[in-house]
Amino acid sequence: MSADSKAPPTQVRPGSSGMNLRERKKERTRRTIRTEAFRLFREQGYAETTVEQIAAAADISPSTFFRYFPSKEQVVLVDDLDPILIRALEEQPPELTPLEAFKRAAIATFHSMNSDEFAFEQERVRLVNTIPELHGVLIYELQRTVEMTAELVARRTGRATESLEVRAFAGAMIGALTTVFDNGQLDLERMVQILDFMQAGMPL
Structure with a gap:
């Protein structure tokens, strides 16, 4: 992949144009909360920021905040x-x-992301990897991602989600891909490199 794969072209995300007015308003509120x-x-600082402060900045009530996110951690x-x-x-x-x-x-x-969405995801990845208070929650999130991947792989291969091979594949792939974020960056070129390395049998 070329270096310019790190900066996707401006495009509209798939499905965004299919939202009705109410859905678009909810999505705008949700994005405003996160921004x-x-x-x-x-x-x-993360620890010094409260839900009440986030709600005030987004011009909503704390109760509305919790309708979109169950906790401050989930905002990130x-x-x-x-x-x-x-x-x-x-x-x-x-x-x-x-x-x-x-x-x-x-x-x-x-390449489904426009420049603003890409910048947002870059910042989210940086926050996830630099906020110490989130490190404990990341273990749960990693397990959730492995479970999701196992379900997707099982669906494609016709195997059971609980099979040893499917779960080993999902765990290995997600574990390998965590190295993409070692530098706190969302890097497609690095991700493709890792997947190619795995597909080649991980020769060293």
Whole structure:
């Protein structure tokens, strides 16, 4: 992949145009909450920022905040790319290996983002990897991602989600991909490199 894969072209995310007025309003409120929260985290620190402050900055009540996010942690941890990636994966030809299908889905997902969405995800990844208070919650999130991946792989291969092979594959792939974020960056080129390395049998 070329270096410019780190900066996807401006495009509209798949499915966004299909929202009705109410859904668009809810999505704007949800994004405003996250944008204001990230700004406050930058300016005064994660631990020092309260839900009440985030709600005030987003011009909503704390009770409205909790209708969108169950906790302050989830404002950072929720990954909006999950449904995009799942949809892109399901669109891949069935004859592809799981790793190749995931690689193509990842590329499609990156290129579904416009520049603002890409910048937002970059900041989210940086926050996830630099806020000490989130490290404990990350263990749960990692397990959730492995479970989601196992379900997707099982669906593509016709195997049981609980099978040893499926779970080992999901755990290995997600474990390997965590190295993408070692530098706190969302890097498609690095992700593709890791998936290619795995597909080659991880030769050293």
